[in-house]
Amino acid sequence: MEKIILKDIPDLDKISVYESNGGYAAWKKVLSQMKPEEVIEEVKKSGLRGRGGACFPTGLKWSFMPKGNEKPKYLCCNGDESEPGSFKDREIFEKNPHQFIEGALIAAYSMGIKAVYVYIRGEYWKWINIMEECVSDAYKNGYIGKNILGSGYSVEMYVHKGAGAYICGEESSLMNSLEGKRGYPRVKPPFPAAVGVWGNPTTINNIETLANVPEIINKGAEWFSKIGEPKHPGTLLFGVSGHVNKPGVYELPTGIPLMTLINDYCGGVKNGKDFKMIIPGGSSMPPLTKEESLTMKMDAESLKAVGSAIGTAGVMVMNEDTDIVHVLQRITKFYYHESCGQCTPCREGCGWMLKVLNRIMDGTGRHSDLDLLISVAENIEGNTICALGDAAAWPVKWTIRKFRKEFEAKIKEDKTGLPAVNKVHGLRKSEEYMTISDHTEQVKVEKLMGKVQELTQNEDVKRFSS
Numbered sequence: 001m002e003k004i005i006l007k008d009i010p011d012l013d014k015i016s017v018y019e020s021n022g023g024y025a026a027w028k029k030v031l032s033q034m035k036p037e038e039v040i041e042e043v044k045k046s047g048l049r050g051r052g053g054a055c056f057p058t059g060l061k062w063s064f065m066p067k068g069n070e071k072p073k074y075l076c077c078n079g080d081e082s083e084p085g086s087f088k089d090r091e092i093f094e095k096n097p098h099q100f101i102e103g104a105l106i107a108a109y110s111m112g113i114k115a116v117y118v119y120i121r122g123e124y125w126k127w128i129n130i131m132e133e134c135v136s137d138a139y140k141n142g143y144i145g146k147n148i149l150g151s152g153y154s155v156e157m158y159v160h161k162g163a164g165a166y167i168c169g170e171e172s173s174l175m176n177s178l179e180g181k182r183g184y185p186r187v188k189p190p191f192p193a194a195v196g197v198w199g200n201p202t203t204i205n206n207i208e209t210l211a212n213v214p215e216i217i218n219k220g221a222e223w224f225s226k227i228g229e230p231k232h233p234g235t236l237l238f239g240v241s242g243h244v245n246k247p248g249v250y251e252l253p254t255g256i257p258l259m260t261l262i263n264d265y266c267g268g269v270k271n272g273k274d275f276k277m278i279i280p281g282g283s284s285m286p287p288l289t290k291e292e293s294l295t296m297k298m299d300a301e302s303l304k305a306v307g308s309a310i311g312t313a314g315v316m317v318m319n320e321d322t323d324i325v326h327v328l329q330r331i332t333k334f335y336y337h338e339s340c341g342q343c344t345p346c347r348e349g350c351g352w353m354l355k356v357l358n359r360i361m362d363g364t365g366r367h368s369d370l371d372l373l374i375s376v377a378e379n380i381e382g383n384t385i386c387a388l389g390d391a392a393a394w395p396v397k398w399t400i401r402k403f404r405k406e407f408e409a410k411i412k413e414d415k416t417g418l419p420a421v422n423k424v425h426g427l428r429k430s431e432e433y434m435t436i437s438d439h440t441e442q443v444k445v446e447k448l449m450g451k452v453q454e455l456t457q458n459e460d461v462k463r464f465s466s
């Protein structure tokens with residue numbers, strides 16, 4: 001299969017190798033032969049959709065940017081990549097960084113942008129160093145800067161280090177972080193195309209999205225639109241992790257059967273085991289059961305049809321021995337930790353979900369906890385400023401719905417003896433409006449009382465106290 005981004009060319013990260021393999025030809029073509037609106041039209045026709053998680057049509061997004069130069073305009077390239085299970089953008093920085101730079105320059109030109117920021121998570125110093133060197137080489141060879149290749153068009157590119165936060169990958173939070181503020185997501189509207197970085201029109205694109213653009217210009221929108229699934233064309237960089245023999249990043253056309261990816265490319269499940277759950281697009285995406293996985297095609301529409309999503313194409317494979325409750329507890333702990341705390345449903349709800357999952361793992365869970373968890377998740381979903389709330393709620397809601405038996409088996413018997421509660425602050429006959437933390441406290445007290453009772457029955461203790 002022909003690769004669009006992760007081509008098998010040694011040393012492609014060097015600008016001379018990139019140039020001798022056709023690199024920056026698309027940039028030259030755009031500058032010398034195409035009007036900005038023609039570039040946007042070509043990207044629209046290609047059907048390219050964002051690779052940052054939401055699958056938004058890229059050409060359409062670019063067309064939202066206001067025309068004219070009354071205000072400065074910005075492009076932010078999103079290299080925060082912090083979703084558990086996602087590790088594909090750093091592969092581009094390492095293996096084909098100039099194709100991303102070229103794509104970002106073409107995008108900037110099409111929207112009349114004069115400044116491009118490459119935002120990379122702070123801990124990713126290795127890729128930050130690579131990008132700083134590559135951007136500097138592109139400046140030296142005349143592809144970035146003033147009056148590029150005599151075209152009259154000028155653009156600057158800056159590599160910006162984040163401070164290391166998942167939330168800074170969310171586009172409006174990224175813009176705040178870039179401005180030197182705390183990485184708090186902004187309320188939308190206004191959308192970034194109207195009010196973005198420093199109050200000016202801004203477009204935010206994922207690294208992989210932009211890395212596709214030069215080949216669309218070189219080979220044409222029609223060529224690109226015929227790769228993979230028509231409604232979600234092109235290739236995806238599938239980052240496969242978990243219980244497979246050959247984890248890694250595989251560039252394959254959209255629509256590839258999930259089983260082909262797992263068995264033919266990743267060498268199947270480790271140690272000859274079976275699998276029971278696959279998360280298809282990073283930890284926030286609803287998981288797939290084995291039955292769903294067997295016939296699943298890996299593209300936006302196919303996954304949507306079973307209530308999941310392609311997300312960042314970070315595929316996490318769990319074998320038959322995996323403790324699904326533990327997996328969900330760990331995922332929830334991540335979102336609880338990463339919540340910025342601005343919205344009550346996300347800030348409190350993530351903590352509540354974690355507490356309830358903790359008690360199920362501790363052996364003090366109750367059968368009503370499962371409906372309680374779904375209720376908390378549904379109260380977070382759609383009620384927050386940004387989609388981190390949804391990202392935390394979806395795994396809880398869908399993992400319980402699809403793997404309820406695993407949770408019931410953990411609970412087995414209701415050891416607490418507490419009456420059922422089925423709402424967030426559910427009314428119970430005897431204890432009105434008891435919160436989840438009250439429950440946890442009550443369970444602790446009851447455990448303690450049990451211990452005291454045990455001790456008072458102990459003969460040695462009795463003798464000592466008399």
Ligand SMILES: Cc1cc2nc3c(=O)[nH]c(=O)nc-3n(C[C@H](O)[C@H](O)[C@H](O)COP(=O)(O)O)c2cc1C
Nearest residue numbers: 050051052078080081082169170171205206209387
């Ligand atoms: C909590 C959260 C974290 C995100 N993290 C990233 C990220 O690390 N990289 C990324 O490209 N998009 C991330 N996104 C999506 C961005 O907000 C945005 O949709 C994306 O960068 C747009 O690029 P695209 O249209 O090219 O996909 C995140 C979204 C949310 C809600």
Ligand code: SF4
Nearest residue numbers: 340342343346384386
């Ligand atoms: S949903 Fe969560 S992360 Fe997003 S703004 Fe609200 S509190 Fe912050």
